[in-house]
Amino acid sequence: MTIATDPSQTLTVRQMAEAARRAGRRLGVLPTGQKNAALLEVAASLRQNAAEILEANALDVQAAHEAGLPESLIDRLTLSPARLEAVAADVEHVATLSDPVGETLERAVRPNGLNVMKRRVPLGVLGVIYEARPNVTVDVATLAVKSGNAVILRGGRETARSNEVLVSLIAAALEQHGIPAGAVQVITDPNRARMLELLRLDDLVDAVIPRGGAGLHRFCVENATVPVIVGGVGVVQLYLDESYVQDAPGVRSAIRIIHNSKVQRPSACNALDTLLVTPASARLALPQIVQELQAAGVDVVADAPSLEVLRSAGVHVQPAQPADFGTEFLALKLSVHMVAGLDAAMDYIAAHGGHTDAVLTRDQAQADIFVQGVDSAAVIVNASTRFNDGGQLGLGAEVAVSTQKLHARGPMALYELTTTKWVVLGEGQVRG
Amino acid sequence: MTIATDPSQTLTVRQMAEAARRAGRRLGVLPTGQKNAALLEVAASLRQNAAEILEANALDVQAAHEAGLPESLIDRLTLSPARLEAVAADVEHVATLSDPVGETLERAVRPNGLNVMKRRVPLGVLGVIYEARPNVTVDVATLAVKSGNAVILRGGRETARSNEVLVSLIAAALEQHGIPAGAVQVITDPNRARMLELLRLDDLVDAVIPRGGAGLHRFCVENATVPVIVGGVGVVQLYLDESYVQDAPGVRSAIRIIHNSKVQRPSACNALDTLLVTPASARLALPQIVQELQAAGVDVVADAPSLEVLRSAGVHVQPAQPADFGTEFLALKLSVHMVAGLDAAMDYIAAHGGHTDAVLTRDQAQADIFVQGVDSAAVIVNASTRFNDGGQLGLGAEVAVSTQKLHARGPMALYELTTTKWVVLGEGQVRG
Numbered sequence: 001m002t003i004a005t006d007p008s009q010t011l012t013v014r015q016m017a018e019a020a021r022r023a024g025r026r027l028g029v030l031p032t033g034q035k036n037a038a039l040l041e042v043a044a045s046l047r048q049n050a051a052e053i054l055e056a057n058a059l060d061v062q063a064a065h066e067a068g069l070p071e072s073l074i075d076r077l078t079l080s081p082a083r084l085e086a087v088a089a090d091v092e093h094v095a096t097l098s099d100p101v102g103e104t105l106e107r108a109v110r111p112n113g114l115n116v117m118k119r120r121v122p123l124g125v126l127g128v129i130y131e132a133r134p135n136v137t138v139d140v141a142t143l144a145v146k147s148g149n150a151v152i153l154r155g156g157r158e159t160a161r162s163n164e165v166l167v168s169l170i171a172a173a174l175e176q177h178g179i180p181a182g183a184v185q186v187i188t189d190p191n192r193a194r195m196l197e198l199l200r201l202d203d204l205v206d207a208v209i210p211r212g213g214a215g216l217h218r219f220c221v222e223n224a225t226v227p228v229i230v231g232g233v234g235v236v237q238l239y240l241d242e243s244y245v246q247d248a249p250g251v252r253s254a255i256r257i258i259h260n261s262k263v264q265r266p267s268a269c270n271a272l273d274t275l276l277v278t279p280a281s282a283r284l285a286l287p288q289i290v291q292e293l294q295a296a297g298v299d300v301v302a303d304a305p306s307l308e309v310l311r312s313a314g315v316h317v318q319p320a321q322p323a324d325f326g327t328e329f330l331a332l333k334l335s336v337h338m339v340a341g342l343d344a345a346m347d348y349i350a351a352h353g354g355h356t357d358a359v360l361t362r363d364q365a366q367a368d369i370f371v372q373g374v375d376s377a378a379v380i381v382n383a384s385t386r387f388n389d390g391g392q393l394g395l396g397a398e399v400a401v402s403t404q405k406l407h408a409r410g411p412m413a414l415y416e417l418t419t420t421k422w423v424v425l426g427e428g429q430v431r432g
Numbered sequence: 433m434t435i436a437t438d439p440s441q442t443l444t445v446r447q448m449a450e451a452a453r454r455a456g457r458r459l460g461v462l463p464t465g466q467k468n469a470a471l472l473e474v475a476a477s478l479r480q481n482a483a484e485i486l487e488a489n490a491l492d493v494q495a496a497h498e499a500g501l502p503e504s505l506i507d508r509l510t511l512s513p514a515r516l517e518a519v520a521a522d523v524e525h526v527a528t529l530s531d532p533v534g535e536t537l538e539r540a541v542r543p544n545g546l547n548v549m550k551r552r553v554p555l556g557v558l559g560v561i562y563e564a565r566p567n568v569t570v571d572v573a574t575l576a577v578k579s580g581n582a583v584i585l586r587g588g589r590e591t592a593r594s595n596e597v598l599v600s601l602i603a604a605a606l607e608q609h610g611i612p613a614g615a616v617q618v619i620t621d622p623n624r625a626r627m628l629e630l631l632r633l634d635d636l637v638d639a640v641i642p643r644g645g646a647g648l649h650r651f652c653v654e655n656a657t658v659p660v661i662v663g664g665v666g667v668v669q670l671y672l673d674e675s676y677v678q679d680a681p682g683v684r685s686a687i688r689i690i691h692n693s694k695v696q697r698p699s700a701c702n703a704l705d706t707l708l709v710t711p712a713s714a715r716l717a718l719p720q721i722v723q724e725l726q727a728a729g730v731d732v733v734a735d736a737p738s739l740e741v742l743r744s745a746g747v748h749v750q751p752a753q754p755a756d757f758g759t760e761f762l763a764l765k766l767s768v769h770m771v772a773g774l775d776a777a778m779d780y781i782a783a784h785g786g787h788t789d790a791v792l793t794r795d796q797a798q799a800d801i802f803v804q805g806v807d808s809a810a811v812i813v814n815a816s817t818r819f820n821d822g823g824q825l826g827l828g829a830e831v832a833v834s835t836q837k838l839h840a841r842g843p844m845a846l847y848e849l850t851t852t853k854w855v856v857l858g859e860g861q862v863r864g
Contacts, residue, residue: 025782025805025807028807029804029805108826110824110825110826114815114819114824116819116825116826119803121807123837123838124807124837202653206836206837206838207837207838221634221657222657225653225654227659227660227836227838228659229838253860256860256862257860257861257862259862260862260863261862264862264863350457367857371551371855372461373457373461375457375460375553375556375853376853377853377854378853378854378855378856379853379854379855379856380856380858381855381856381857381858382857382858382859382860382861383546383856383857383858383859383860383861383862384858384861384862384863386862386863387546387548387856387858387861387863388854388856392542392546392863393542393548393854393856394540394542394548404638404659405555405556405638405639405851406555406638406639406659406661406838406839406851407838407839409851409852409853410852410853410854419837419838419841420841420842421807421808421809421810421811421841421842422809422810422811422820422825422842423803423810423811423813424810424811424812424813424815424819424820424825425799425803425813425814425815426812426813426814426815426816426819427814427815428685428688428689428814428815429814429815429816429819430688430689430691430692430693430696430815430816430818431692431696431816431818431819431824
């Protein structure tokens with residue numbers, strides 16, 4: 001198990017990546033049943049070794065307290081018996097998901113008789129960089145194994161002891177089912193030099209997925225020669241058309257959707273940031289919407305025309321500043337901006353970037369135009385923005401959420417951890 | 433048309449990219465018929481303005497001669513009336529290809545009644561960097577338009593005058609059909625500073641595709657913050673199993689395939705570099721294969737065991753040097769290496785990287801193992817390596833060949849210039 005962790009830093013990151021590539025070659029051609037059996041072994045091992053895991057985690061938590069780390073981070077870092085059980089259950093769930101590897105796409109017989117097809121294969125070796133949460137270590141390792149990929153994890157300094165134990169257990173469980181330990185490795189050294197080494201191994205690592213704040217994503221984009229799948233900042237907007245709020249049930253539905261989009265989990269990337277209203281939809285529904293949001297503790301700010309509508313209705317909010325638009329709040333804050341109508345709303349969204357954008361309208365033609373014209377990872381009609389989520393979209397499990405367009409866009413599941421190869425079957429054909 | 437070219441450098445690359453993004457928003461939602469009409473207009477314009485194009489091209493060619501550029505480059509740079517007609521015909525062909533934009537993938541109704549689907553959409557704004565050949569300017573521009581993408585081209589210094597005229601004509605033809613001129617723009621300034629600016633506009637440009645030598649690809653990978661699709665170096669190997677050459681027809685077929693793989697177009701990236709033989713397949717067929725290749729002017733080099741087999745048969749070749757393995761020759765040269773059998777051949781290919789790899793065998797189980805175990809962009813059974821080509825695989829037209837795994841692998845056609853977005857259609861659903 002010496003290559004599963006690097007506490008003594010006996011291996012360079014290049015050596016780890018070479019071991020990953022060897023392991024990936026083996027893992028990439030394993031039958032689904034064998035990968036699933038290994039995953040069930042991982043789940044069993046996590047349960048059997050819960051005491052050891054929780055002990056290591058307690059040391060991480062203690063060190064985090066001593067270092068004065070924020071409570072929110074310590075909460076994400078902390079494993080309880082219940083949380084560990086949930087992690088083990090997630091591993092078992094991944095074993096039930098269908099295996100994308102081996103799927104045949106675009107089969108054709110060419111005029112010269114060649115049988116050509118595209119076949120889905122693992123990417124090979126992944127690097128995943130993240131912070132705090134030790135459950136991510138297990139989630140990502142199991143999704144990588146299921147999709148036939150070797151993975152080099154790079155967790156945060158604060159979770160080094162937990163990760164070391166978790167990855168040792170995972171690697172040992174995999175080895176029992178013929179998967180080399182190099183398939184799942186972790187860099188526990190908190191120094192960015194080793195992360196930088198990983199980011200530049202483009203001859204050995206096929207993709208790097210950073211999961212974390214904008215600073216981490218930027219560091220990867222600026223420094224990597226390995227292709228990076230970024231999930232950076234994403235703004236969420238909702239356009240409320242007057243057709244949706246012509247009657248009391250419409251107003252109630254709008255309130256319910258906007259409330260859910262903003263309040264259900266304000267720290268999520270798919271939580272609403274900016275509400276776009278028309279003069280008519282503002283007059284018909286904005287005061288009630290804002291009162292409901294304020295009752296839920298939301299800090300609402302509005303541009304001058306919206307403010308005016310609210311003031312006339314006796315609802316008081318602060319004026320919005322320019323920085324309140326195109327900003328991902330990740331908190332109980334919402335900005336309101338008035339536009340002339342659908343086209344202006346779409347122009348606004350194009351100018352401010354889109355991660356998840358929704359429209360509430362009773363006009364089918366408007367909905368179609370919005371769906372076609374708004375270039376976001378997810379476009380939502382008459383529902384909460386919170387549905388832009390791997391589980392909610394039916395993907396089963398999520399390794400990260402991509403906000404770029406290349407390779408993967410939006411929630412990334414097993415399928416997004418694969419690539420294709422062409423297979424050409426001939427009977428002696430040559431090119432004329 | 434001032435934004436179509438930048439001879440006077442009145443625009444920064446950022447300004448060009450902003451214009452491209454605006455144009456792309458328009459282009460991305462155009463109906464297929466309108467894009468096709470615009471492409472037919474481009475083809476007509478190239479024919480009508482042939483004299484102007486050829487005149488500008490002649491100035492480029494003259495300057496290239498004066499600068500002492502290599503004849504092979506001058507040949508690629510030169511447009512003749514016949515070549516220009518072929519370029520126009522290619523544009524018309526792209527108009528006949530099916531449009532990937534708007535295709536719906538993975539439609540599902542979720543338990544809460546939400547209709548979710550993935551829809552195929554353009555990437556947005558592409559940057560394509562290449563050298564010499566002015567036909568690439570037209571090819572790439574038309575493939576971009578067909579797939580709904582705006583594109584910023586960056587051609588070589590030697591083709592600046594040709595590109596300026598071509599892009600002006602293309603942009604004017606597109607404008608006649610409602611496509612803003614910003615949809616196709618060219619950077620003619622040969623300074624790498626402007627290319628570097630393009631490579632770092634990750635807020636505006638969705639992907640950069642370099643087409644050229646390894647040095648250009650490396651420059652892009654090292655410097656880009658925009659995601660890069662690389663096509664770097666790729667080695668081509670063919671493993672000859674003894675089962676394929678048990679009789680005279682088998683030997684003749686092997687000779688025909690290997691000859692075609694090496695000789696038909698030695699400068700292509702899918703031309704054979706290394707032949708892997710077993711002791712038995714070497715004894716049965718290697719002397720005849722090498723004699724045929726030598727007769728075609730191929731410089732064959734061999735490792736010691738292969739050399740010994742050849743010497744016994746009275747065939748003389750030079751001993752291979754270590755650098756002759758894992759090397760893309762792009763010339764009439766071939767290295768021969770002896771392996772123990774299939775597993776050793778696959779280990780060799782894994783160690784030397786694979787672009788296109790072929791196996792000649794009569795053993796179906798061997799073929800299956802090779803297809804599954806060799807991780808190349810294309811794996812070929814019993815046919816020429818020259819079939820790893822967009823046209824040969826039935827893709828219709830090729831914008832580049834990717835040797836990376838992320839997003840696109842192998843020949844890139846219209847489909848590879850798209851991404852997806854999630855569309856979620858609700859009736860008031862919120863997340864519980």
